[in-house]
Amino acid sequence: MNTKQAPLIENTFFNFRPIWLAFFLALTIFLGFQAVQVKPEASFEKLIPLSHPYIENFMDRQDDLRGLGNAVRIVVAAKQKDADIFSAEYMQRLQDVYEEVRYLEGVDQSAVRSLWDPAVRWTQVTEEGFEGGTVIPDTYDGSAASLEELRENLLKSGQVGIMIANDFRSTIVVAPLLEMVDGEPLDYQAFSAALEEVRDQFSDSDFDVRIIGFAKLIGDLIDGATQVGFFFLIALAITFVLLFLYSRCIKSALISLLCSVVAVTWQLGLLNLLGYGLDPYSMLVPFLVFAIAVSHGVQVINAMAIEASFGHDRITAARLAFRGLYIAGILALVSDAIGFMTLLFIDIQVIQELAVAASLGVAVIILTNLILLPLLMSYLGVSLTSIMRAKNKRLEHSPVWHRLSFFTHAKAAPWSLAAALLLGVFGFVASADLKIGDLDKGAPELRPDSRYNLDNAYVTDNYATSADVLVVMVETPEQGCVAYEALEAVDRLEWQMQNVAGVQGTLSPAYITKRVIAGFNEGNLKWETLARNQFVLNQAMSNLPAGMINNQCDLLPVILYLEDHKANTLVRVTKAVEDFAAENNSEAAQFMLAAGSAGIEAATNEEIARAQTFMLIFVYAVVASLVFITFRSWRAVVCIVAPLGLTSVLCQALMAQLGIGVKVATLPVIALGVGIGVDYGIYIYSRLRQYLGEGKSLQDAYYHTLRSTGKAVSFTGLTLAIGVGTWVFSPIKFQADMGILLTFMFLWNMIGALWLLPAFAHFLLKNPSKA
Template sequence: MHPLKDSEAIVERTLFGHRPLILALCLLMTCVFGYYASNLTMGASFEKMIPTSHPYIANFLENKQEMAGLGNTVRIAVETTGDDIYSAEFQETLKQINDEVFFIPGVDRSGLKSIWTPNVRWTEVTEEGFVGGPVIPSEYDGSDAELDKLRANVAKSGSIGSLVANNHKSAIILAPLYDISPETGEALDYDQFSQRLEALVRDKYESDTVKIHITGFAKVVGDLIEGAGQVATFFAMAIAITLVLLLIYSRSLIGALVPLICSLIAVVWQLGSLRLLGFELDPYSMLVPFLVFAIAISHGVQIVNSTASEIGHGFDKLQAARNAFRMLYVPGFIALLSDGIGFITLMVIDITVIQDLAIAASLGIATIILTNLVILPVVLSYTGVRAAGDHFDLLEKLWKLLQAASRPVPATMITLVAALMVIWGVEYSRDLKIGDLDAGAPELRPDSRYNQDNAFVTSNFATSADLFVVMVKTSDDACVSYDTLTMVEHFQSMINRVPGVQSSFSMVNVAKRGLVGMNEGNLKWAELSRNNFVMNSATAGKHVPPGMVNSDCNFLPIVIYLNDHKAETLTRVADAAADFAAQHNDGSVRFELAAGNAGIEAATNIVIETAQYEMLAWVYGVVGVLVFLTFRSVKTVICIIMPLAMTSVLCQALMTYMGIGVKVATLPVIALGVGIGVDYGIYIYSKLKFYMDQGEPLTDAYLHTLRSTGKAVAFTGLTLAIGVGTWAWSPIKFQADLGVLLTFMFLWNMLGALILLPALARLILRPKELPKAGLEPTS
């Protein structure tokens, strides 16, 4: 007994006995979901991109309010093409840009920093003690004398290299951002924020004499959302290519349009259901609709192919559609169920954006079950579809060649070659890296405007934009005690020697500067004092930068400036900091990791490194169990799963070769590829088993399988590979990378199902070993 098989007749009678009602409900649901899909928005959230339950992130979120400008920030570098920034015209422009940014919704105005904000001050030691004030004095009027004073104030403020470029030809406006607006309570709209930056800053102020460079997470996301229109263009290209190839394949307009329209309906239902459930698309899940379309086309072609075949055998349109439904109901349902549950396994990854992607993909699979397994056969029962004809007889030589894979000697050779490829792939992919492997934003092209802006900031400012922050906790009023600062000094001495670290900054640096200033600028006094009264005096006053100590004096950050945010750099720094914390944390002082954009990315990399294998285990485990429950044979599971495993291993090797790291954007690819590939294996094996259960030898059964189901699998694999291959020309690099990876997986999954699966069947199975009580289709 098999519950799914037993339900086949009931479902068939229900569907084809109420065809008008089914189509009316389809039309109604398409209108409803289409309405909601039209209101689906594109957005992103900083916290959705990070693993919020990881200890690093938990520490960051707990102390977020204590660290001004060390979380989600935007840097706006304003460059002059003149001699330097000390001109009245440039300073007026910088002031206006500073004011524009101040009033942009989403900016944390209290943390805004530039030489035009009052929280950036200069200090110096005089005979009367410390004196200081804002870098831009209240009496500034743009005169030459005031500009000379400004130049001196900048030098005395310690802003050179951080807020002012080393060559004095540009200045930075640092804008911390709210994730949730305190005014509206809504999440920051990164698309709108990025557009405002462009309109109010770059478009308004960039000229022949002033250049604008903008970096930060919000700008990356804004540029990705802006590129969504180009993603839609490539989606349209894929649809057009699929239509043309469907026409060539079926030689029938009905045979091309019906599966295409049903697949597009699946996408509309998916997008509408997402909106109805309160979700939105983000830059990392906006490619999911194409994957849903691809999977829908894969199943649609099988149904059209089977219906055309039945019509070719003399059945009328209604009976042909019913026969096709009966043949494909169980394998199609199991394949889609494997897809959906496989995608749900992405939920084990504690990163919200990936979990949202899992939900989006699984909803898409649910819609395909309805649109392509239910509605498509009903539509074909009215329209019919002409049999493809004899023009595919040209492929007979190819089928005969592939048939050899089911013979003993070729099967042994194929399996041996596959095993060697897997061994090579495993060995080569040992160098697969976690995280970003390039400077800037790897999601964008190296020559993109953002990456050019990032390169400018990196090359002109001494302090990197890649910040790794270690948080130091003490008891109340002990943050600047000798014991605390001595421990912090030891940490900085250690971390500054780690390769990839530019420098570090903490209250130790502030205290030493204060001690020197209190002693007539004598550098011999740049040592921590055991006298608490002296230390309190040295760390008091307006010369202490904002965010370097909290009001209870029990928290102080150590800001570590890195050369880049590459995976190796982050791993070295995080390991060194964690080792130091493990050795020196006690009841009085605790070093906690990590904040800053680099610290957050380090935590993300750690989660992804652990989760990628857990995800694969779940994906293959779920698919394997479902295949076993369907065919009741462990050997069958091996035949279907092994080609998928080979593709996964080779895909990781390809990522290593292409220099693509495993990160938020690329981690789901292998799971998605497995989901699509298992469809091929289940359809091929189901048809092969049907012919063998009819008493045919394996080689003959496989030839018949190739002429029917195999033909559809080959067409689908090639069609989807060509469609997604166009992504390689996308201006968004991560879409281009995904295009290459998915093209590879579509092709290798197809080849695995057509070549490796029958070879494994020859070596592992025997006709007499195939279960007789099965799920063979009937015709």
């Protein structure tokens, strides 16, 4: 073989193989050391769109809204059927939990609330005026008399249904969290583990501890997502078996797997060097990198076996395999990387970090599976069994591939495109029901029967106020929160929101002020209204509980308790608030969204809705541009990209029918599916164009393409689908959802490349010179 005529890039690597292998080994050791230091991480702020107006408003006012942002709620419940909270044993258990939670690292100690907190008070109206005090009096000693006094205080506190269960069998400890602890981000995994220790310590046959909140959810997600390592091992075993059955060569199967694992190692090492960790959403990326690496490794192994079947020695076969694949492979991987980078346009940090992780992963595959793999195989070669099998397959007629080659025929191609069109129309109609955001109650990232969702259901069933809270922030001039105009506007908003479907209840300073004014007038309900007399308002507002008024008196929070956080509910409620604000904003009161868990989720949904279409258009534009630049043909763009479009439409239809909403966990699937799927079309079109250039007819060219590259593409599609299909059994529901969607996209992208690409080629590539 005349190496002088070989491409420069080929000689650069193959003429200096020992040097490159030594470099790759050193790089693997260094990045492997970095990879083992990657730790799971999560952040409340990473999951929210920080530049969204809702979030900007909340961040500006978060110090005035402590407890309405990132907080956990710990429920202490009496287990026995005839038990309630009015026992010395229960109150002691509650106090122990309260004290334990207060001193957990990451908890804002001064803002923790429970019945034992002095800020939780009761108030009543008597003939002599107002009386009040702490819910648990200073004289409490656990006796029957003090427990009876406690009962009376609770009934007068207004906390029944809020901090106290409707059936008086449990109470809640609310613990707001700090985002930074000693200059470092809060470790959610460690904090969740600490909460579990609290649960284990204080739960027994008489009492039960239930925990909900973002920190607990993220902790459960990290614990569950770490099981992705188990699925990775399963995928590794499945892939090895399938690779061996495909190549009949243990060396080829092992080296292909080794290079794919090296790609994952390099990716994780680079992430650590760049200061990134792995959050619950990006923990799946290493598996995707492994899957993509295997798909390109299969192409190399397949090409090398074919070249060896012509009698070439190991190094020549490796060179020819590299020469025939490096352009298509680099194009496919660059398309993948740039496609993933389009996720950077979504202003949610966790998605942006996923984009960086995925892009780094596919970038290193260029080195590990397109360069390192052929270099290693140039020394080891493929087995004689594999060579003979490839030679027999090459010489014998293949009835399966011969039948599939008829997709290029004039009788089959129009029907294929007609069927694709019908599927596209069906998918478009079916995807009309696709929703943005969550479609289930509780935490849809977890299984309905998960501990977290069972705890959340308990709170929803036993408390009048749900955990889905949306806070409208009403800004006033400084010291203007006591003005009648501001309070009257808040009162009208509250009344209007009480009549919006999905709003379970409301609470505002205006409501409390009216109750206090009625109390000043012997509790007469006729006086339960806002007085125009400023002195009366001032006196009434002085009785507001902590958290309902700030020091500058320029903020009035209106708390809306929602029935759920489903996408439709959030859209309906936020639109009602925005419509009210548009009509009623004034110098005295400016209505702004939004704080609270539901407010943050509403902002996230809006960001995803804004970015979804743009991201999809952009990723297709990037992929189409790269294909056009490489092949210099718009026909190539149609043949390769059009089948991907059908897959995307059908995937959205599948999401709509399965009740999977577009959210932080599922949005990246669209870009990932397109990025990975384009590989199939690029390899097939590249080989098809090569055979057309040799003068073969379109059907013969496609037949030979299928016998070589098509075989590898079909094997890769099935292998990847089986690998991600194991995710369906994950305890993390969003991982199971991603498994379903990626399995579908892997299979349909494969089918599209094998079925639709030749149909388009029939109409566009009849003249080989146009390929």
